[in-house]
Amino acid sequence: MSLLEIHNLQVTFGGLDALSNLDFSIEEGEIVSVIGPNGAGKTTFFNTISGMVPPTSGEIIFDGESVLGLDPNQITEMGIARTFQNVRLFPNMTVLENVMVSQHCRTSQLIIGALFQTKAFKQEEKEIRERSEEILGFFGTRLVGYRLDQPAFALSYANRRRLEIARAMATQPRLLLLDEPVAGMNPIETAELTGLISRLRDEWGFTIVIIEHDMKVVRDVSDRVVVLDHGVPIAQGAYDEVSTNPDVIEAYLGRPVEAKS
Amino acid sequence: MMNAPPIQKKLFDQNWKRILFWGSICALTQVFICLVGLPSELNRRILIESTLSLGYLFILWIPLVFGYVVSKMVKLEGIENPKQGAADLLSGALTGLLGSLGLVLLMLGIDNLDMRDPLINWNPKLFRLLTFENSIGFGSLVWIAVGVGLGTVGASLHQMSSQIRKMTAYAIFGLFSFAVLEDVIDDLSEGFRLEWLSDMIYAKKGGMTVTSMIVLAVVLALLPLIVRGKFKNTVERYRSEAKPEDKRRNSIALFSIVAVLVLVLPWFLGGIINELLANVGLFLLLALGLNIVVGLAGLLDLGYVAFFAVGGYTTAVFTSPNSPWFSPETHFGISLLVVVVMATLAGLLIGAPVIRMRGDYLAIVTLGFGEIIRLLFLSDWLKPYLGGSQGITNIPAIDLGPWEVRGADPRSVFYMVLAFCVLAIYVSWRLQASRLGRSWMAIREDESVAEVMGINTVNSKLMAFVVGAVLASFSGAVLAAKVGSVFPKSFEILVSIIILVVVIVGGMGSITGVMVGSLVLIGILGGPRQPGLLQEFQNFKLLIYGALLVFMMLKRPEGLVPTARRTRELHQEEYLQDAWLGDDESEDREEVGEQL
Numbered sequence: 006m007s008l009l010e011i012h013n014l015q016v017t018f019g020g021l022d023a024l025s026n027l028d029f030s031i032e033e034g035e036i037v038s039v040i041g042p043n044g045a046g047k048t049t050f051f052n053t054i055s056g057m058v059p060p061t062s063g064e065i066i067f068d069g070e071s072v073l074g075l076d077p078n079q080i081t082e083m084g085i086a087r088t089f090q091n092v093r094l095f096p097n098m099t100v101l102e103n104v105m106v107s108q109h110c111r112t113s114q115l116i117i118g119a120l121f122q123t124k125a126f127k128q129e130e131k132e133i134r135e136r137s138e139e140i141l142g143f144f145g146t147r148l149v150g151y152r153l154d155q156p157a158f159a160l161s162y163a164n165r166r167r168l169e170i171a172r173a174m175a176t177q178p179r180l181l182l183l184d185e186p187v188a189g190m191n192p193i194e195t196a197e198l199t200g201l202i203s204r205l206r207d208e209w210g211f212t213i214v215i216i217e218h219d220m221k222v223v224r225d226v227s228d229r230v231v232v233l234d235h236g237v238p239i240a241q242g243a244y245d246e247v248s249t250n251p252d253v254i255e256a257y258l259g260r261p262v263e264a265k266s
Numbered sequence: 267m268m269n270a271p272p273i274q275k276k277l278f279d280q281n282w283k284r285i286l287f288w289g290s291i292c293a294l295t296q297v298f299i300c301l302v303g304l305p306s307e308l309n310r311r312i313l314i315e316s317t318l319s320l321g322y323l324f325i326l327w328i329p330l331v332f333g334y335v336v337s338k339m340v341k342l343e344g345i346e347n348p349k350q351g352a353a354d355l356l357s358g359a360l361t362g363l364l365g366s367l368g369l370v371l372l373m374l375g376i377d378n379l380d381m382r383d384p385l386i387n388w389n390p391k392l393f394r395l396l397t398f399e400n401s402i403g404f405g406s407l408v409w410i411a412v413g414v415g416l417g418t419v420g421a422s423l424h425q426m427s428s429q430i431r432k433m434t435a436y437a438i439f440g441l442f443s444f445a446v447l448e449d450v451i452d453d454l455s456e457g458f459r460l461e462w463l464s465d466m467i468y469a470k471k472g473g474m475t476v477t478s479m480i481v482l483a484v485v486l487a488l489l490p491l492i493v494r495g496k497f498k499n500t501v502e503r504y505r506s507e508a509k510p511e512d513k514r515r516n517s518i519a520l521f522s523i524v525a526v527l528v529l530v531l532p533w534f535l536g537g538i539i540n541e542l543l544a545n546v547g548l549f550l551l552l553a554l555g556l557n558i559v560v561g562l563a564g565l566l567d568l569g570y571v572a573f574f575a576v577g578g579y580t581t582a583v584f585t586s587p588n589s590p591w592f593s594p595e596t597h598f599g600i601s602l603l604v605v606v607v608m609a610t611l612a613g614l615l616i617g618a619p620v621i622r623m624r625g626d627y628l629a630i631v632t633l634g635f636g637e638i639i640r641l642l643f644l645s646d647w648l649k650p651y652l653g654g655s656q657g658i659t660n661i662p663a664i665d666l667g668p669w670e671v672r673g674a675d676p677r678s679v680f681y682m683v684l685a686f687c688v689l690a691i692y693v694s695w696r697l698q699a700s701r702l703g704r705s706w707m708a709i710r711e712d713e714s715v716a717e718v719m720g721i722n723t724v725n726s727k728l729m730a731f732v733v734g735a736v737l738a739s740f741s742g743a744v745l746a747a748k749v750g751s752v753f754p755k756s757f758e759i760l761v762s763i764i765i766l767v768v769v770i771v772g773g774m775g776s777i778t779g780v781m782v783g784s785l786v787l788i789g790i791l792g793g794p795r796q797p798g799l800l801q802e803f804q805n806f807k808l809l810i811y812g813a814l815l816v817f818m819m820l821k822r823p824e825g826l827v828p829t830a831r832r833t834r835e836l837h838q839e840e841y842l843q844d845a846w847l848g849d850d851e852s853e854d855r856e857e858v859g860e861q862l
Contacts, residue, residue: 116697
């Protein structure tokens with residue numbers, strides 16, 4: 006059984022079909038890239054899976070259970086986490102708090118524990134903190150040390166993107182949706198993050214779906230590529246197959262592949 | 267030519283537009299204050315024996331401040347300041363003159379026109395006050411002289427050395443406090459058996475004596491020379507304490523000193539001050555609750571008074587023998603348990619329908635609910651149960667074994683409220699640093715993202731509502747026992763607004779800020795129905811609240827004692843600049859290079 010199955014998904018805004026006839030599945034442990042020109046419906050696709058936009062028709066099944074009609078927080082609890090294309094951190098919370106707060110659905114202490122400082126409460130707080138530091142440590146020295154207590158708005162652009170990924174990791178998902186994780190990064194940072202994405206699967210065991218415009222990243226990380234155009238999937242398969250597909254070239258690249266290399 | 271001399275301003279090379287602008291505002295302010303009735307109303311309150319009343323003071327500060335403002339030069343880094351000089355003094359004097367001309371026009375107007383219909387204070391009383399019970403000519407001359415003089419003094423403040431300026435400021439503000447706080451100091455000196463001290467400072471008929479004023483002014487002016495930043499240094503040292511255990515020890519010491527003071531001081535205070543402190547406590551309790559809802563969770567609740575009312579009415583129904591329908595006459599302790607249950611229910615009941623709304627909509631809907639609850643208590647429909655506009659009277663005192671908490675003994679009320687405030691502070695403090703507190707912060711920052719990050723926003727927000735509701739209902743319960751009766755009138759929308767002002771002026775999200783806010787606003791100015799230290803201001807309270815709020819929002823939007831977080835939020839640019847300077851970007855680059 007696939008981790009995520011999408012059947013005949015359709016999302017309509019007014020008269021516009023943002024997504025139509027979307028039909029595919031993602032296996033556990035895969036890295037899948039979703040590409041397509043601007044306005045192809047990639048982010049809508051993510052919004053629909055994460056419960057922020059209700060689909061018009063169709064079915065989304067995660068790990069054998071339908072996610073339709075669930076609130077975003079329930080979907081996150083099932084094991085789907087995402088990042089945002091336009092970085093949406095909690096800007097006035099510190100780096101550490103950003104990661105701590107997203108473990109909300111994996112923890113349980115409420116008012117009583119906090120008021121009486123019960124053993125269970127202290128234990129849980131300690132675990133939350135340790136796990137957060139471990140996750141932030143995944144990005145090297147960039148988000149730890151003195152940066153732990155800096156507000157998120159003080160971070161550089163690349164670090165904000167990293168923190169977004171860390172925050173998504175902290176919800177302990179099985180499926181991680183990354184929306185343009187390297188947008189705005191310089192080539193060195195891009196190359197570094199590409200390596201990290203593979204490690205996210207190998208070391209942390211996440212299944213990853215990634216939206217990306219940077220073809221180099223797509224080529225390097227993905228097992229499979231899905232191409233959307235005007236809300237319709239026009240091709241899917243390995244990068245080499247897709248990149249030579251004439252439909253894709255016409256819709257997405259708009260120019261001969263030879264010229265790209 | 268490397269060091270160009272500072273720009274010299276010639277005496278008549280003035281910025282006339284600027285003077286005209288500030289001068290007219292000065293005049294308008296003076297006329298406005300006169301017509302609002304501040305001088306006439308406060309003229310009875312003598313500050314300095316046979317010299318100055320509070321009423322006149324309200325006109326006199328204006329040319330001083332405007333003279334100061336008009337001569338203030340913008341300092342830009344790297345640009346030479348124009349040298350201060352006689353030109354500044356002249357602009358200050360001219361501003362003061364323009365202000366006084368406003369008063370002269372007002373006098374002429376009162377003399378020749380009758381506009382008492384819309385303007386109640388357009389009356390002979392004000393005229394007599396302005397002319398010093400003499401002719402217009404005499405009054406005009408005096409005001410012009412005073413305006414020019416004070417404007418010049420205001421302008422000259424820039425030219426004094428900082429030391430002298432500090433001394434002047436100490437003397438002026440010190441004298442002002444001594445004069446205005448006469449009642450408190452009387453009360454205090456009585457408590458400490460130091461009546462001779464207050465007899466020495468104040469004249470029998472009220473106001474300070476001239477001699478004591480001069481002596482005090484000298485003493486106060488010398489104060490900064492003696493203190494010399496010692497206090498500031500101590501605070502700095504405390505803040506930058508390197509070792510956590512040292513800091514901890516100092517904090518504990520500080521805390522115990524404050525605790526002992528708060529516990530012991532009421533025994534030395536008279537009834538008035540204790541009454542005042544009890545009121546401050548009641549509003550502090552409300553503000554602490556609202557601080558959780560607004561400051562932490564970011565839910566702008568304008569109907570907060572509803573929970574206050576629920577607490578009051580529940581206590582009334584359960585303890586008063588006069589409750590018209592159901593009157594179990596239980597002990598306060600038992601009714602308090604019912605209060606918690608009722609407040610929780612009310613929190614859920616009001617919270618559930620509004621919780622899915624955001625921002626402005628939430629504010630408007632809670633505003634509506636607040637009024638609905640008040641109108642329900644007032645309605646004929648519930649009259650057989652809750653007494654309608656007559657309310658419920660005869661609520662007994664709180665019986666605590668050896669002690670009794672009742673309104674006639676404000677000290678006992680203060681201790682009772684203090685206990686609840688300590689509880690509220692503990693709750694706020696613990697919840698802030700918990701899983702729930704973090705979820706509130708996330709919701710305040712970005713609700714939809716918080717939801718995607720796995721936070722059940724509906725539950726979290728309801729929880730904030732309920733905690734806030736329970737704290738407010740405690741305040742209501744104590745108020746009911748203190749006053750001995752509850753009326754729908756005591757739970758007007760104004761209460762919600764004043765509590766919100768306390769939270770905003772004190773510093774949203776900051777517990778210390780809320781404490782300072784309620785001390786300053788409720789303690790000094792007074793609550794919606796409770797008099798403050800400055801009882802004379804009773805009629806002008808809302809005017810001063812409004813002016814203070816506008817000033818704070820412009821000059822210090824983060825509040826009097828803000829949290830570090832909120833300061834950062836409102837001064838992002840400055841924070842970023844500091845962070846930048848401390849940060850070594852190049853280090854980052856090298857690391858990346860190595861990893862590749």
